[in-house]
Amino acid sequence: MKDYQKKLNVLILGAGFGGICTAKYLLKLTKKTPNIKITLIDGNTYHFFTPLLHEVATASIHSDHIKRPLRMVFKGEDVEFHHGEIEKIDLKKKTVEICTNYNSRDNPPKYDYYTYINKADFISDRRERFRYDYLVLAMGSDPNFYGVTGADKHSYTLSSIKTSEEIKARILECFELANQTNNLQLKKELLTFVVIGAGATGTEYLVELHDLCKNVLAEEFEFVKFNRDCRIILIEAMDQILPNMDPYLVKYAMKHLQDMEIEIMTSTKVTKITDCTIELNGKIFIPTHNVLWAAGVKANDLVASLPLKENSDGRVKVNSFLQAIDRSEVFALGDNACFMPKEGENPLMQTAQVAVQESKTVAMNIVKHFSGKKLHHFKYVFLGSTVSLGERKGVANLIGKFELKGFSAWFSWKLTYLRHLLVIEKLSRALWDWSFDLLYNRQMARFKLH
Numbered sequence: 338m339k340d341y342q343k344k345l346n347v348l349i350l351g352a353g354f355g356g357i358c359t360a361k362y363l364l365k366l367t368k369k370t371p372n373i374k375i376t377l378i379d380g381n382t383y384h385f386f387t388p389l390l391h392e393v394a395t396a397s398i399h400s401d402h403i404k405r406p407l408r409m410v411f412k413g414e415d416v417e418f419h420h421g422e423i424e425k426i427d428l429k430k431k432t433v434e435i436c437t438n439y440n441s442r443d444n445p446p447k448y449d450y451y452t453y454i455n456k457a458d459f460i461s462d463r464r465e466r467f468r469y470d471y472l473v474l475a476m477g478s479d480p481n482f483y484g485v486t487g488a489d490k491h492s493y494t495l496s497s498i499k500t501s502e503e504i505k506a507r508i509l510e511c512f513e514l515a516n517q518t519n520n521l522q523l524k525k526e527l528l529t530f531v532v533i534g535a536g537a538t539g540t541e542y543l544v545e546l547h548d549l550c551k552n553v554l555a556e557e558f559e560f561v562k563f564n565r566d567c568r569i570i571l572i573e574a575m576d577q578i579l580p581n582m583d584p585y586l587v588k589y590a591m592k593h594l595q596d597m598e599i600e601i602m603t604s605t606k607v608t609k610i611t612d613c614t615i616e617l618n619g620k621i622f623i624p625t626h627n628v629l630w631a632a633g634v635k636a637n638d639l640v641a642s643l644p645l646k647e648n649s650d651g652r653v654k655v656n657s658f659l660q661a662i663d664r665s666e667v668f669a670l671g672d673n674a675c676f677m678p679k680e681g682e683n684p685l686m687q688t689a690q691v692a693v694q695e696s697k698t699v700a701m702n703i704v705k706h707f708s709g710k711k712l713h714h715f716k717y718v719f720l721g722s723t724v725s726l727g728e729r730k731g732v733a734n735l736i737g738k739f740e741l742k743g744f745s746a747w748f749s750w751k752l753t754y755l756r757h758l759l760v761i762e763k764l765s766r767a768l769w770d771w772s773f774d775l776l777y778n779r780q781m782a783r784f785k786l787h
């Protein structure tokens with residue numbers, strides 16, 4: 338017999354899409370089962386909306402407008418939030434260890450810089466240990482550089498608010514430097530922007546970057562001419578761009594990018610990156626000081642190191658209830674989970690819509706498992722995918738049935754994201770940025786750049 342009076346500890350690791358939604362669904366369910374304690378841990382104090390990081394990097398949207406403090410999200414609710422770097426997960430002892438004073442994934446602790454605060458008042462390298470009855474792995478993924486020499490050191494990634502801000506600063510810096518030199522060759526090198534990976538992230542960044550360079554920065558900087566000095570290059574190892582889109586939409590997107598005079602190199606492998614060049618297929622060299630790596634993700638290192646049954650890519654293999662195959666008290670979802678809809682089929686992709694849908698099943702199954710009820714099988718419903726191509730154009734596949742291109746696709750892209758942003762924050766401030774963008778010309782909309 339299970340002890341129904343006992344408080345059950347549910348520990349959610351990671352407050353991204355999967356973690357935050359699991360906590361929200363659990364909250365709803367625990368209104369009927371109040372003896373569940375929900376604890377959420379993340380290395381950031383805020384939740385952020387990854388699909389719009391490219392707009393932060395290209396100054397379309399202010400970074401504050403796509404993030405929401407986690408303490409605010411769960412204010413007045415029965416969710417205990419802890420800020421810290423998750424460092425150790427002991428599946429045998431059912432404990433998790435975090436460090437609460439660490440060089441944060443985004444910002445180091447501020448009090449180190451305040452001379453009027455006595456540092457001795459702070460316990461340095463503070464550690465906390467949590468016990469759990471159920472563990473939810475929702476720690477997301479990291480960029481995958483596929484072992485390409487220099488890629489981790491010399492390229493930027495759209496993986497956090499911090500990296501997106503760094504990209505924005507670097508673009509501006511390259512323009513500043515290019516404006517100060519009469520050496521046309523150097524000017525061109527500084528203004529050669531290379532994007533590696535022609536999936537949705539790389540493509541959406543590329544078109545925003547093109548707009549920023551052509552319509553804003555080249556207009557502002559006196560000694561830069563867009564057509565003479567700027568090169569924007571997209572590199573893809575596969576033989577087409579947007580590999581998950583329908584060929585008809587890919588053709589449209591390809592033509593649109595070509596019309597924008599973006600150089601597209603498909604079937605091309607990046608073999609090395611240095612601080613001033615990239616090497617392609619081991620023989621072609623392009624001088625550049627600005628490389629964005631958007632070629633894919635790999636499993637979170639800590640999750641991949643757990644003694645659980647894993648897919649070859651490090652994601653935890655889960656059953657149809659989203660439990661780890663070898664541990665029924667451990668659930669994994671989103672980018673941490675390898676869920677195969679049917680035996681022999683490809684695992685679900687690492688997307689926010691997968692994480693959000695899985696979170697409902699995870700929350701439900703934790704409560705069901707605890708109360709000894711039959712668990713719910715997870716069923717994924719593809720809601721569609723949309724890609725913005727700039728200039729108020731896009732391509733979209735809605736629920737796998739309807740294909741849109743042009744303005745209607747771009748509009749459905751905005752609506753989809755706005756709907757998600759409104760879940761994080763009731764009156765999304767991103768709406769301000771976009772309205773500003775629509776009402777005034779693009780130049781004025783870049784007010785956040787400087």
Ligand SMILES: Cc1cc2nc3c(=O)[nH]c(=O)nc-3n(C[C@H](O)[C@H](O)[C@H](O)COP(=O)(O)OP(=O)(O)OC[C@H]3O[C@@H](n4cnc5c(N)ncnc54)[C@H](O)[C@@H]3O)c2cc1C
Nearest residue numbers: 351353354355380387388423476477671672687688689690
């Ligand atoms: C630039 C970009 C654009 C994207 N665009 C789309 C899109 O348009 N549509 C779509 O469906 N998907 C998109 N995705 C994918 C989507 O963001 C992920 O699939 C989704 O976020 C996965 O959710 P998750 O909960 O598994 O992990 P995440 O949302 O990544 O959350 C993981 C959380 O764990 C925390 N964490 C990780 N390690 C630690 C640690 N050691 N200690 C403490 N905290 C830790 C992180 O801080 C983070 O908050 C995009 C991703 C990127 C990077």
